Amino acid sequence: MRYRCPVTSDREEHKCDRCDRCLSVMDLKDKVAVVTGAAQGLGRSFVEILLKNGSKVALIDVNKSLGDELKSTLDQEYGRDRTEFFTADVTSEEDLKGALEKIVKTFGRIDILCNNAGIINEKHWEKTIAVNLGGVVRGTYLALEHMKKENGGNGGVIINISSMAGLGPLPVAPIYTATKHGVVGFSRAMAAVSKLADYGVRINILCPWFVKTSLLSSLNSEDYIERFLPLKAMSETMIQKHGCLEADVVAKAFLVLVKDESKNGDALMIDPEGAVFISFPQKAKDLPSTPVNLE
Numbered sequence: 466m467r468y469r470c471p472v473t474s475d476r477e478e479h480k481c482d483r484c485d486r487c488l489s490v491m492d493l494k495d496k497v498a499v500v501t502g503a504a505q506g507l508g509r510s511f512v513e514i515l516l517k518n519g520s521k522v523a524l525i526d527v528n529k530s531l532g533d534e535l536k537s538t539l540d541q542e543y544g545r546d547r548t549e550f551f552t553a554d555v556t557s558e559e560d561l562k563g564a565l566e567k568i569v570k571t572f573g574r575i576d577i578l579c580n581n582a583g584i585i586n587e588k589h590w591e592k593t594i595a596v597n598l599g600g601v602v603r604g605t606y607l608a609l610e611h612m613k614k615e616n617g618g619n620g621g622v623i624i625n626i627s628s629m630a631g632l633g634p635l636p637v638a639p640i641y642t643a644t645k646h647g648v649v650g651f652s653r654a655m656a657a658v659s660k661l662a663d664y665g666v667r668i669n670i671l672c673p674w675f676v677k678t679s680l681l682s683s684l685n686s687e688d689y690i691e692r693f694l695p696l697k698a699m700s701e702t703m704i705q706k707h708g709c710l711e712a713d714v715v716a717k718a719f720l721v722l723v724k725d726e727s728k729n730g731d732a733l734m735i736d737p738e739g740a741v742f743i744s745f746p747q748k749a750k751d752l753p754s755t756p757v758n759l760e
């Protein structure tokens with residue numbers, strides 16, 4: 466079917482502010498993407514939408530059995546050369562550094578990184594900080610070494626998965642809330658660094674509402690929310706009132722952040738009513754517009 470602009474209905478060259486022709490849209494064909502926490506849930510949905518858009522995808526997860534199982538499933542649907550699975554713990558510098566080096570050796574480059582691995586554990590809260598915030602920081606820093614133009618990289622985009630708990634309090638999980646707020650702040654700051662240092666890498670944030678995955682069951686278990694268990698009814702009420710998202714719907718919002726090359730330092734919130742870009746308080750002061758050499 467011939468292309469028709471959704472805004473102007475034009476079929477020829479034109480100017481508008483929404484369609485793929487006019488928006489600077491990243492072509493995902495033959496790009497190399499990396500997804501952490503890829504073996505199930507949202508990570509699996511991000512892997513699948515990237516494959517459907519023509520990318521090659523490196524899957525990283527600490528769960529070897531689930532990762533091997535998914536790799537085998539994807540081989541049958543997309544062919545063996547479109548994906549690779551690497552067992553790695555995002556809290557380990559050695560693991561994640563090694564995995565990214567193997568990925569560059571295998572696929573030759575990294576164009577897209579999704580720091581998705583995350584847990585809810587208010588009992589062992591130091592682990593939650595290590596995975597949800599430490600893992601995002603580590604993945605961002607390690608991938609930038611391969612992606613930034615000053616290192617001979619091709620640039621690209623990093624999508625860090627926060628949560629709506631990165632924008633407001635989730636009382637049943639205060640440490641989870643803190644880590645997700647940290648992901649928002651860190652990612653927006655690194656997006657500014659990338660712009661100032663001319664890395665050529667966009668860094669964006671995805672903030673989903675409750676999604677039907679295995680993580681959600683953590684909110685009902687004393688093993689994971691411990692002293693906040695009496696508050697679990699709050700989350701149940703929110704889910705009953707507003708509903709729960711499907712992972713493949715969240716993946717469509719993820720794709721917007723990947724493809725729209727005008728987005729850097731932007732946070733996209735998605736809940737059952739839809740997706741909206743978050744407007745943050747105006748910057749306290751204007752950032753310098755000229756690139757700064759950080760070496």
Ligand SMILES: NC(=O)C1=CN([C@@H]2O[C@H](COP(=O)(O)OP(=O)(O)OC[C@H]3O[C@@H](n4cnc5c(N)ncnc54)[C@H](O)[C@@H]3O)[C@@H](O)[C@H]2O)C=CC1
Binds near residue numbers: 502527672
């Ligand atoms: N499910 C939900 O309601 C929401 C989830 N999120 C976020 O989305 C991301 C994905 O969550 P879900 O898919 O729901 O969870 P999930 O539990 O279904 O999948 C998470 C994956 O991450 C992996 N993982 C955990 N720790 C790891 C580590 N140290 N190293 C490597 N891999 C590790 C797990 O093995 C698992 O395969 C998380 O960052 C979560 O905080 C955000 C908002 C809502």
Ligand SMILES: CCCCCC(=O)/C=C/[C@H]1C=CC(=O)[C@@H]1CCCCCCC(=O)O
Binds near residue numbers: 673
């Ligand atoms: C298991 C992960 C839970 C994901 C859903 C979630 O984090 C929900 C959080 C909400 C619960 C109470 C809140 O206050 C949280 C959301 C606050 C959203 C704030 C929206 C900000 C804005 O509209 O600009």
